[in-house]
Amino acid sequence: MNGKSQLGDFLQTRRSQLRPDEVGVPTYGERRRVPGLRREELALLAGVSASYYARLEQGHSLNASPEVLDAIARALRLDESERRYLHDLARSAKPRSRRRPAPERVTEPTAQLLDALGDVPAIVIGRRSDVLAWNRLGHALFAGHLDPAAPDVPTERPNMARLVFLDAHTRDLYADWPSKAGAVVGNLRLVAGQYPEDPALHTLVGELSAKSEDFASMWADHRVKACAVADYEMRHPLVGSLTVMQQTLSQGPGPSIVVATTAAGSPSRAALDLLAQAITQAARTRSDNRLSTS
Incomplete structure (x- = not known):
């Protein structure tokens, strides 16, 4: 998963996903072996020579200027996240x-x-989606079935990508699981572009590709998505259905905080309040039990 191979794979995959009729390239009724654009057609749209584009896609030309890359991005109809x-x-x-x-x-x-x-579910996420910390309500909402102290031990930290794809509890937590899964893969793609030499990221992608056909398929699609804000319907085992807005609060190049909010006065807010009451009561019960046995 080095930068050179990722660049070529991304260009080739996105070119194959773009049909000639979508960008006004005439085919004159000819039968084509593949549905996507040919290299020379993409090069013409981008205003570069076919040989230069071929070298770029094959990883033999690594000095493309920002202007050329922007031209290729426009030809491929990439959005802003994909262009970056x-x-x-x-x-x-x-x-x-x-x-x-x-x-x-x-x-x-x-x-x-x-x-x-404290009154808002929140978790601190690293670049590879490792959970570095969470508050009590964040743990209860996103991963109440796990040890609340797990993020404190680096070797035992939960990883949200693993949970989404490999953990049955987390998969059932999202009513629209494919949407959540796509957001996870899209964010990992962005990180892979920034840190192509990260061995831990290599290991994570390899593990998920081997253990999850869904992940392998989504990863091969090369979709890139910076998902900073999204609404999700969650089916929590303690409080039932609720809709939360998950927002990623970025503090620069370091870890991000993901918070889950609900609309004021909504049934979802009531469900979240009920969850907060439940974990508070559970904490009191544990404390009382420890006092009674001491």
């Missing part, structure tokens, strides 16, 4: 631009913000 991803791939394909990711940790400002969000 293309630029990331082009940069990471150059040996001098490789970046080794630093170890992730929860900074003091992030810890304070997580504490301030």
